[in-house]
Amino acid sequence: MHPAFSVIFLTTLIGAGQGLFLALITGQSYAAVQLLPSQDSTQFYGNGAAIVMLFLIGGLIASFFHLGRPERAWRAASQWRTSWLSREVIVLPALMFLVFVYGVMHYFEWDTVLFTTKEGAKLQVTLVVGIIGALATFLLFLCTGMIYGCLKFLQEWHSPLTVINYTLLGTASGFVLATAFANHNAPELMRFFGIWATIITIAAFITRSASLIRNSRIKAKSTMQTALGVRHNKIQQKAMGFMGGSVNTRDFFHHASAILFKSMKWVFIVLVFIVPVIVIWYGITEANTTVLLTAFVIQYIGLIAERWFFFAQANHPQNLYYQTI
Amino acid sequence: MTQLALIIDLNVCVGCHACVTSCKEWNTSGSAGFMTDENPYSKDPTGTFFNRVQTYEIGEFPATETLHFPKSCLHCEDPPCVPVCPTGASYKRKEDGIVLVDYDKCIGCRYCSWACPYGVREIDETQKVMKKCTLCVDRIYDEELPESERKPACVLACPTSARLFGDVHDSESDVSVTIREEGGYQLMPEWGTKPANHYLPRRKTRMNIHEDELQRADNPLKKEERGPSAPVDAPTLDDSTSW
Numbered sequence: 001m002h003p004a005f006s007v008i009f010l011t012t013l014i015g016a017g018q019g020l021f022l023a024l025i026t027g028q029s030y031a032a033v034q035l036l037p038s039q040d041s042t043q044f045y046g047n048g049a050a051i052v053m054l055f056l057i058g059g060l061i062a063s064f065f066h067l068g069r070p071e072r073a074w075r076a077a078s079q080w081r082t083s084w085l086s087r088e089v090i091v092l093p094a095l096m097f098l099v100f101v102y103g104v105m106h107y108f109e110w111d112t113v114l115f116t117t118k119e120g121a122k123l124q125v126t127l128v129v130g131i132i133g134a135l136a137t138f139l140l141f142l143c144t145g146m147i148y149g150c151l152k153f154l155q156e157w158h159s160p161l162t163v164i165n166y167t168l169l170g171t172a173s174g175f176v177l178a179t180a181f182a183n184h185n186a187p188e189l190m191r192f193f194g195i196w197a198t199i200i201t202i203a204a205f206i207t208r209s210a211s212l213i214r215n216s217r218i219k220a221k222s223t224m225q226t227a228l229g230v231r232h233n234k235i236q237q238k239a240m241g242f243m244g245g246s247v248n249t250r251d252f253f254h255h256a257s258a259i260l261f262k263s264m265k266w267v268f269i270v271l272v273f274i275v276p277v278i279v280i281w282y283g284i285t286e287a288n289t290t291v292l293l294t295a296f297v298i299q300y301i302g303l304i305a306e307r308w309f310f311f312a313q314a315n316h317p318q319n320l321y322y323q324t325i
Numbered sequence: 326m327t328q329l330a331l332i333i334d335l336n337v338c339v340g341c342h343a344c345v346t347s348c349k350e351w352n353t354s355g356s357a358g359f360m361t362d363e364n365p366y367s368k369d370p371t372g373t374f375f376n377r378v379q380t381y382e383i384g385e386f387p388a389t390e391t392l393h394f395p396k397s398c399l400h401c402e403d404p405p406c407v408p409v410c411p412t413g414a415s416y417k418r419k420e421d422g423i424v425l426v427d428y429d430k431c432i433g434c435r436y437c438s439w440a441c442p443y444g445v446r447e448i449d450e451t452q453k454v455m456k457k458c459t460l461c462v463d464r465i466y467d468e469e470l471p472e473s474e475r476k477p478a479c480v481l482a483c484p485t486s487a488r489l490f491g492d493v494h495d496s497e498s499d500v501s502v503t504i505r506e507e508g509g510y511q512l513m514p515e516w517g518t519k520p521a522n523h524y525l526p527r528r529k530t531r532m533n534i535h536e537d538e539l540q541r542a543d544n545p546l547k548k549e550e551r552g553p554s555a556p557v558d559a560p561t562l563d564d565s566t567s568w
């Protein structure tokens with residue numbers, strides 16, 4: 001498939017935003033049961049939610065560039081019964097709304113304590129909103145992953161690993177960002193987020209490698225023989241029916257050289273997994289926000305490469321019909 | 326239930342592209358708006374087509390055969406392109422099984438083209454909506470046309486009658502009988518899309534008679550034939566025996 005930058009930015013930006021939101025909720029949940037010191041509502045959660053919003057809005061804007069007719073985008077919410085894309089179109093604004101409410105409540109410290117247990121654990125209204133938001137976050141990861149995972153003849157995508165990777169990669173980049181953010185706004189949480197960021201990045205490395213291995217062994221179900229219905233081992237295309245290209249040649253091939261395609265895999269393995277883990281570790285020991293932010297930026301660039309490769313690797317069966325001009 | 330469809334006879338298609346041009350001509354002049362052509366007379370011409378004819382070479386030289394292969398939307402009975410559409414712009418008509426795109430609802434997200442394994446949905450780069458074969462839905466029901474012309478433009482244009490049009494759910498229709506008797510098949514059956522369009526294979530008429538079968542070995546007429554006799558100057562029995 002042709003990797004469209006609108007979709008690459010959409011999925012990586014909302015992934016990072018969703019991950020950061022999950023990090024905030026994790027921090028708040030730990031604080032509620034007094035495993036972590038609680039943080040300033042405005043400074044930490046309020047500003048954190050604002051950053052989440054920025055990423056989600058960025059993703060939303062990117063997605064509009066993918067549409068031919070963005071002015072009709074509202075129609076895309078209608079087919080949620082059958083279409084994962086439609087479901088995403090509903091869940092993304094819903095999540096944005098929840099993040100907004102969560103952020104505003106924290107910012108203005110409208111934070112009633114619903115009840116307190118004997119041990120002193122507090123359930124705050126914001127945490128309830130946050131947990132609903134966290135559910136929406138996972139739902140959004142599911143929708144995004146399933147948009148690709150549900151297409152059965154794109155065999156590289158048709159696997160639960162697609163959803164798992166979207167979830168883990170997004171969460172990892174959000175937690176890396178949370179580490180940098182915490183170092184600036186809540187230093188005592190920095191180590192906590194840093195350790196989680198490392199764990200999730202390693203988990204994502206395992207699942208993404210699993211999908212790379214799976215994809216390298218895929219046996220294409222469709223062949224020239226089933227595409228034409230001709231039983232002969234030697235079939236060669238002589239004409240595609242046009243000479244100047246068409247949507248079929250533009251949208252379904254990555255058009256990159258074999259070397260670029262191959263090297264992109266190693267580029268993302270290094271930039272998403274290896275370098276960030278080292279840089280985070282260094283940033284934690286130095287407690288340096290710039291270093292931690294660098295880790296996030298490097299990983300984000302790596303994720304762009306990862307998404308590019310994700311699309312480029314998928315081989316659509318229609319390509320069988322478009323092999324020679 | 327009715328399921329309209331095309332049957333394409335690969336045995337007689339000569340790859341003349343008459344169906345491609347008449348399809349484009351009819352559909353670009355319709356009420357749904359033109360079909361984009363970019364750089365039609367310069368380098369890299371490109372545009373939207375509902376139907377394309379491709380050419381394949383089967384076998385290895387010198388034992389090769391040329392296959393001309395027209396391809397348009399197959400109006401699948403279980404179309405994977407329809408449920409994925411987020412707007413409901415893509416739909417399959419209950420009454421005749423035609424898969425259509427509502428150009429007023431489509432947001433041009435291209436998701437349906439990813440979901441069609443046959444690569445027959447093409448985004449119109451000017452109108453920014455998804456387009457595909459409509460089976461000339463604006464023609465086949467047009468009562469102003471004489472009955473014989475209420476067929477898709479490609480079917481009418483084909484000079485070798487390689488394209489048949491009809492209801493594949495009616496077992497006695499011409500198309501169903503043809504599929505049954507001429508070995509009609511579907512493309513990429515492995516995905517369970519159940520394409521309504523069928524293709525008829527290349528068929529050759531060959532005699533399955535072996536050379537020695539041309540002469541009947543036990544022909545009774547042969548019984549009366551004179552047996553082989555020895556040459557005149559060969560020695561006879563009298564020459565070789567002393568009585």
Ligand code: SF4
Pocket residue numbers: 397398399400401404405406407424440441442443444445446457518
């Ligand atoms: S051929 Fe493609 S576009 Fe046509 S109905 Fe089947 S899946 Fe949909």
Ligand code: SF4
Pocket residue numbers: 409410411412413414415426430431432433434435436437438454455
């Ligand atoms: S491109 Fe149009 S018809 Fe296709 S899925 Fe998107 S909205 Fe539906």
